Amino acid sequence: MQIQVRRLLEKQVSLKYPAYAIGAYLGLKLTSSIFRSIVKRVRMLIQKKKVREFIQQRNANLQNINIPTPNLSEEVINQVLNSDITQLKSCLKQKKQPVVQQYGVQYGIITHLKYDEAIQAAQECDRLRQDNSPLCQLPLFGIPISMKETFEEKGYPSTVGSSFRINLISEEDGFCVKLLKSGAAIPFLRTNVPQAAMLFESTNDVYGRVQNPWDRTKYAGGSSGGKGAAVAARMSPGGMGSDIGGSIRIPAAMCGVYGFKPTAQRTFMSGHTVYSEAFNGQRTVLCATGPIGKSVDGLVLFFRQLSDPQYLQKFNLFEKDPFFPLLWINEAELGDNKKQRRFGYFKTLEYFDCTLANQRAVEIAVEKLRAQGHQLVEITLPNVELISEGFIQFLVADGFEGIYDLLRQEDTIKEYMPVNFFASTPAGVKNVLSFLLKILGQKSTAKLLAKTNRLKVEELHRLQYQISDLQKQYLRVFDDYQIEAIICPSFGSPALAHSSSVDSTPICLYTYIWNYINLPCGVLPVTKVLKNEQHFKNSRNKQLPAKRVDFYMSQNTEGLPVNIQVVAPPFKEETCLNVMKMLDEQIQFYKHNSYPKLK
Template sequence: MTSDWQRRCAERKQAQLESIPAEWIIQCPPDNQLNVQDVPAKCSLLSAHELEITDTVDVDVILQKLRTAEWSSFEVTTAFYKRAIVAQQLTNCLTEIFVEKALARSKELDDILKTTGKVVGPLHGLPISLKDQFAIKGLETIMGYAAWIGRYADSDSVLVEILNECGAVPFVRTNVPQTLMWGETYNHVFGRTTNPFNRYMTPGGSSGGEGALLAMRGSPLGVGTDIGGSLRIPSAFCGLYTLRPSYERLPYCGAVNALEGQESISSVLGPMANSISGVKIFTKAIIDSQPWNKDPLVTRKEWSEKEYKLEYHGGGKQLCFGIMWDNGVVKPHPPLQRAMAMTKSALEAAGHKVVDWEPHRHLEIYKNSETIFAADGGDDYRIQCELSGEPVIQTMSPQEDAHESVMDEPLVKSLVGKPYHRSALELWQLHKEKRDLRKSHLDYWQATVSRTGTGRPIDAIISPAVAYPAVPHGMNTDSFYTTLCNAMDYTTSVFPVTFVDSKLDDPHPPHEFYNHEDEAIYKLYDSKLFDGCPVGLQLIGKTQEEEAVIAMTEIVDKALKNFKMVKGMS
């Protein structure tokens, strides 16, 4: 017998299907076609001009064409909407689809430009996708919970307010996992999102809908959130650029969330894009809007060209990067190690210095942060699920065609132990411990001045964002490469480096395993299974260094592209 929550989920999923224009339904390839990146060009839905628009990954180029009216917002929004709907049919990446509302907004912006000769703002006419947390007036914000079906927002979240003032066109919202606190993307309402590079694999989470959509070029610029890697893991798995800013640099007010009230490790929002230009343009536009006048938690810090020009980092002339080959908790898979070696060679060829980074108190930081996340004993998730009667999802593994499991219990469960409610005093002690760990880690970083030869400490750290490329559904257990930055509040980017190559990325001999998760992840690696998946890395800067991290990521990205050109690499 179908329960009421299951009926509500089925009806909501059907309503989503009915919101797609019938003429945009395509003939999908069979399920056994794993890579679907070529479908938008072959499905006959998009014209040649629409393919040209959506294949333009440099957001600055799109904005320039919009400003000069070479491209209208209506045609750009239509093109990306069509491609987003193709992506939806192939990867199940969307939640809210509101074609008429978005196209009406694009026409309004075109009329303003035509009538006044002026753009509305720095994002004039640009369609932007949003993770299913950012409330839009009149639309549901379900966030993966059956009980939230039918909850319509009576106002815009602050980010949406600002995007509208900047001239953007919010046009779709994207899928998330139930509870948000998964590194994958599945819920009972909208189902499972898959990775378009290999649909047997996860696009990551919790911003996995954004990751899949952007990987399909179904959006020029998306917005996700990150409390333990939720921007960076999907970006690494899907070949994208992103920025995890420091706490309260960008406005979160009015967005729905999990673990609300837990403010020791804050969730942050950030951009995701197929170009680093998109990351910079979004970040600067939002900061230039003075978001502290709308969100009382936002730090009153204007965009700094001085910091973007790296005046505190030697003007960017000779930077010194630390490479974290291994975090001492989980050893990265061979493609990640090759990507780090490529990045080191590229930076050295560009005149920069690279030294090894040795982990500092990582297991203590990992245990502290995960214990903070679990301090309520899981009440937050249970309460929301009990409102409808739906069960709390216990695994991201599919019921059918699940990959063979190689680990019974993630390391985090061993560290945190059984569900247990922390008292207020116990939680305060965890917060105090985190502050002490942040100070210790900062001091350790500052002390690297003795090794750099630049007169400065290491400018940034290069590391994996996750220990492996995109994994089969249900297999993403590693999150500490990213959670480290959330706990220490380090501004962090992700950038694509290469793809798994089964001819180059042979399994490495067994090493002395740090723990049972390290052993399980080692055994998971199969070069043929991962072949063709994107490989990305993260660049870690210090707290509130958004401008500098963007600039250093541009330097690394340029160095890698030049290096691959010289070496004849793709």
């Protein structure tokens, strides 16, 4: 008995030291975690002070800009402010000068105003015009344009809404800016984006929240939110954005202006700032650059300057991506005015309906085309649910590390809450939650939640194969229905309340579906929300996101602009723009409506 007790005591003593070691290790880990958290908080507090100083200096610089009052009548000033790019070109020939409005900071729209540089560039354009330089014939010659903050411009930061990038100043213009300047365009505004530029509303802790010029209580879209708002507010006749899930078309639709996303390989991403190596290295869904403007004609001029090989010949191979095909503009398709063409359309998608206002906008567009003698056939899209699930898988395939790498020194804003949850929750916990959500009747959310785990390499390859198969299926839609283009909703709803993106994500389906399969598409304004359309009772989906959209729609959405979307086959940008032009000539939204008045 004594021997057994002795052995037991010896065993306990022998286990004591490993227990001490494990306890010490866990203690060190906890202490280290607490220390790192404290250091991070201290750094963020210090950086917030730097951001305040940065913004104070930016505001002081804006206030010190001496903008002379133009010696023009009120009628001429309004004419210039309301002009699209083609009309501005005419105004410039008549030596009428555009003016600058000072609502950019108040509405969170602009990050920087490059007034002095723009004046010098404009004076050079005046000299060239007097000398009858052949440069005067370039598409954007002498036109003041705005650039999304994510494009690199010499002397300015591309923060991507990150507090820790305010001193990351570009030493030279990026390729996209060089290309536009080579056509004598004049970048004079930089416009605001969401933190990390991966949200469909624009807000960050550096420049604040972009407010919609039509209603300051509503978002202006994202990620090119400042761009859409700047055009609608008449601060800019047009400018450059980028689009990986709707980031050009959503702001254009929310603000009632025009936006165009080409096939990803038809324009260049060179000069669009690096978010992080992990983010910029992904090739599953490609980002595209494109314009937002006041007319389809303005979009065409941007498209010419960005895509026409004659304007790209002077640049080196390493500047322009040599693996992007240089295609000559197809003038026949761009100017096609044949009668009895055939187009497809759909008004809503069963997976997640769009609002009645968005459906009515499609009906208006369809009837306008029919009235011109064209055939319109209602179509059904294949595997919409598969695309929705696949796009969510793509977003979190890396556990959101590409974005966390960009924001590694700061916290994400609250609008990223759903993505943070998807990325940080262990797979086992998600499975349990998915089961509980299914019991509670939230079947769509339950199914998506199960699709949000970090992907292994072979799983990512399967996803990429699935995308290529879906691309073929969607090209068959054009073949089977014998259609040139598709007319459809631009978004699931009009502009909604700030921060509503947190619980209404499915309404993005109508834009990201075309990024996922990489088709060119554009949006244009058609109508406004009617009083009796301020709801989402028409939704066949009765789950929580639909209920939230219904709630937000009831919050005074009457009178907000509603766009439609035109989609064409890959590398058929000219067809897309041509159909947009046909529709715009018949609808003429701004012939019947005024631009919003800022308050």
